[in-house]
Amino acid sequence: MGKIVVEKCEIEGLKVITPEVHGDSRGYFIETYNKRDFDEAGIDRVFVQDNQSASKKGVLRGLHFQINHPQAKLVRVLRGEVYDVAVDLRAGSATFGKSFGVLLSEENKKQFYIPEGFAHGFLVVSDYAEFAYKCTDFYHPNDEGGLKYDDPEIGVKWPFEAGVELTLSEKDTKWPTLKEYKQARGIK
Numbered sequence: 001m002g003k004i005v006v007e008k009c010e011i012e013g014l015k016v017i018t019p020e021v022h023g024d025s026r027g028y029f030i031e032t033y034n035k036r037d038f039d040e041a042g043i044d045r046v047f048v049q050d051n052q053s054a055s056k057k058g059v060l061r062g063l064h065f066q067i068n069h070p071q072a073k074l075v076r077v078l079r080g081e082v083y084d085v086a087v088d089l090r091a092g093s094a095t096f097g098k099s100f101g102v103l104l105s106e107e108n109k110k111q112f113y114i115p116e117g118f119a120h121g122f123l124v125v126s127d128y129a130e131f132a133y134k135c136t137d138f139y140h141p142n143d144e145g146g147l148k149y150d151d152p153e154i155g156v157k158w159p160f161e162a163g164v165e166l167t168l169s170e171k172d173t174k175w176p177t178l179k180e181y182k183q184a185r186g187i188k
Contacts, residue, residue, distance in 0.1 A: 003031055006041040009102075011088050011095045015043065015113040016102050017074075030109060032076065033134065043113050045072050047134035052078070055124045055131070058164040062121015062172065063087055063147040063154075070116035072136040080129030081105035082122040083159050087147060087178075090117035091187065097178050099156045119147050123158050146175035153178045 007016040019030045031037075038044070055061065062085065065071075075084055085101040104110050105126070114120050122131065147154065149172065160166065176184070 003034060004037050004041065006043075009100050011086070011098055011100045012093070013090075013115040014086055014100050014118070015041070017041070017111040017113060019109055019111070021109060032111070033074065043074075045115075045136045047074065047136055049135045049138055050132065051135065051139075052130065052132045055129055056167070057124050057127050057161075059124045059167045060121065060149055060158070060172065061169070063119040063149055063156075063175065064121060065089060065119045065145045065147075066137065066140060066143045067145045069137045069140045069143050071139075072116050073114045073120060073133045074111055075104065075114065075120075075122075075131065075133040076109070076111040077104040077106055078130040078132055079106050080124065080126035081107075082124050082126075082129050082131060084112050084122040085120070085156050085158075086112070086114045087119040087154055087156075088117070089119055089181075093117075096187075097154060097182075099154050101156060101158075103159075119145075121149060123160075125159055125161065144171075146172065147181060148175050148177050151177045151179075 003020045005018045022029045082104050084104050085099055087099045088095045102112050
């Protein structure tokens with residue numbers, strides 16, 4: 001392996017990846033994805049779609065998931081800084097409903113691997129951020145699901161900065177709580 005360092009997280013399946021950075025007076029070079037290295041790290045997924053978004057400080061996107069076409073994601077920040085979160089929604093998981101968050105930035109160049117079965121979201125903490133991610137399935141607009149970003153049962157510790165106005169899409173203000181999600185799916 002050698003080109004990436006992979007940290008396992010307290011929730012099984014989630015991984016924080018730090019690539020090897022080659023820098024000099026010209027700038028830097030990193031491999032953001034190398035199938036052999038990722039396979040060796042246990043991330044033997046086929047990615048079929050790359051996405052990129054740009055957002056200003058205080059934008060919160062999430063917590064999203066695909067219902068019938070779940071996606072694993074490999075996320076990273078190209079510019080700026082975001083607090084990235086995954087919530088375990090895998091039926092029967094010992095950590096069902098638990099969240100894990102990590103700061104991703106253009107400086108630390110970390111990536112976050114989120115397998116299928118998780119809700120995902122992020123908060124922009126810098127003035128501006130560009131966010132990129134790979135997915136293992138195509139986006140299906142009629143297959144969207146989500147959870148309330150501030151549900152106390154999930155307990156995400158979003159790093160809101162005093163005085164920064166939070167910006168959410170209309171749909172992100174209407175997602176159910178984890179309790180409502182479980183009731184709708186008959187999960188105890």
